[in-house]
Amino acid sequence: MTHGFLGAEPLLPDATETAPDKPAPRPALSEVGAGAPADALLRARYREAATPAPPHWNAVIGQIVSHRSVRRYRPDPLPEGIVETLVAAGQSAATSSNLQTWSVIEVSDPARKARLAEVTGGQKHILEAPTLLVWLADLERLGRLGAERAQPVEGLDYLETLFVGIIDAALAAQNAVLAAESLGLGTVYIGALRNDPERVARELGLPAKVLPVFGLCVGYPDESVVTGIKPRLSPSLVLHRERYGEGFTPEAIAAYDAAIQDFQGEQAIPQVPWSRQALARVAAPQSLSGRDRIRDALTKLGFALR
Ligand SMILES: Cc1cc2nc3c(=O)[nH]c(=O)nc-3n(C[C@H](O)[C@H](O)[C@H](O)COP(=O)(O)O)c2cc1C
Structure with a gap:
């Protein structure tokens, strides 16, 4: 091709x-x-x-x-400084009340990527792309600040604050996607990390109140593929x-x-047809690839969901 x-x-x-x-x-x-x-x-x-x-x-x-979205990558690693540029683009997104309730983890170790790919049902582009960025809704930073100052942080226990973290992470990631694309890189989001958020949390050493929202493969597109x-x-x-x-x-x-x-x-x-595919995706809990238990997973990750 x-x-x-x-x-x-x-x-x-x-x-x-x-x-x-x-x-x-x-x-x-x-x-x-x-x-x-x-x-x-x-x-x-x-x-x-x-x-x-x-x-x-x-x-x-x-x-x-x-x-x-790009699902075929050349093996070349990302050039020095690219991840930092993508993070600057991400941090330039608007953020609710300037709380900045998100973080991102760069994963380039092939063995770690392979273990994360297992969570996603073996999505091969995670192995192929040199880097997987895992975007996190991160309420831990504010929790830690509160603990350090001995101040209450009860607002972190509300579903609304988790929304804030998820929205912040998504806005930052999309800015990074656009920055990456403008540099000739390809990306694909990996929502399937939420098939088993606890396993992702263990793999990445996430503290409580930190949710892996999605991954993002980043790399140079394999130009032989349309x-x-x-x-x-x-x-x-x-x-x-x-x-x-x-x-x-x-x-x-x-x-x-x-x-x-x-x-x-x-x-x-x-x-x-899209209509058939889309309806199949929402037909039943089993269509959610394990994500029907997300509420339970969130509780285990330390979110009170009030
Ligand atoms: C939050 C989110 C999660 C996604 N998860 C996956 C995924 O796990 N695997 C995958 O191959 N594509 C994933 N995608 C990519 C979508 O399938 C893709 O964006 C959609 O089909 C539209 O295609 P396009 O991005 O090429 O326009 C995800 C996209 C988003 C926004």
Whole structure:
């Protein structure tokens, strides 16, 4: 396969470079890079049926809209200083009340990554990527500060404060993802670490009141593998104005099922309608890969969940 992760390279062929008698094969719609024109990127993101009119645009938005998860990596380690840069990007995200209730652990030891991959049902990209960043909702730091100052920290026992930590961790991680992508790196989140949060906590030596929210593989994409832009639901289903509206239509879902199957065809992966996949994921507790017991796991990790 010739098309890899394309970073900032626009991929749509320039018509002037195409001999009229031998048209170059049209690249798959999903294979546009961050530098491609707005309309090409939005067509990849939404496919024809739902593509919005050309919006306000700049290089930052091009980078954001060209996101795709990467699950095949070159073995090269991350260059010196990259993790620090990603952490600076993460720490630049907004944080609830400036509490900064998150931390991150860099895991690059192959044996440790392999043990963490076991928790996820053996996701191979964790072994392949040189680094796994584990993002934590971290209420321990404030707990420790309170203990040091002999001050009460009862607010840490409320579900709301755990929300704060989880939201903070997610915002920081997404900033790091964008920073990584802008440097030509690929990433994929690993929510499956929550299949067994206690085992992850033991592996990483987490104190009480620290939750592994998700992992994030980071590495250079294997350029011999196509990694396309996965379409999203029509904005008509997602964007409501003033009040929750009547955006839901079976037609919009059907159009998205078709878009996803086009994408899957381009990526040579099994074609399954999104609606079927999504409903299967929420059908029953067993569909949650062990995460149906998350409340119990949180209690064991020291969260009172008041
Ligand atoms: C919180 C979170 C957890 C995820 N967990 C996993 C995971 O465990 N394994 C995996 O391969 N992808 C995981 N993903 C990636 C999603 O499958 C992916 O973002 C989604 O299919 C959309 O594709 P895209 O990121 O390429 O646009 C996760 C994404 C998020 C945001």
